[in-house]
Amino acid sequence: xxxxxxxxxxxxxxxxxxxxxxxxxxxxxxxxxxxxxxxxxxxxxxxxxxxxxxxxxxxxxxxxxxxxxxxxxxxxxxxx
Numbered sequence: 001x002x003x004x005x006x007x008x009x010x011x012x013x014x015x016x017x018x019x020x021x022x023x024x025x026x027x028x029x030x031x032x033x034x035x036x037x038x039x040x041x042x043x044x045x046x047x048x049x050x051x052x053x054x055x056x057x058x059x060x061x062x063x064x065x066x067x068x069x070x071x072x073x074x075x076x077x078x079x080x
Contacts, residue, residue: 009033 005012013029017076037052053061063074 001015001016001018003016005014009032011031012033015027015029017023017026025043028039030037030039035052035054036058037050039050040047041047042049060072060074063072
């Protein structure tokens, strides 16, 4: 299950784990024009862990989810 909220300067997506235990903590994705951050509460350390990605890194991650093992570079259409 997930939620999507639109704030003034960001889109916030919250991913909630469902199913049999053990369940993971919610994942919050904050999408800004200049970056995307992924956050998850870590109960072991009682802190929120955050990873920040540039738009290019996010694009590469999305492409990598459907590709086989290898080394890749995404290029704009028409660029060689």
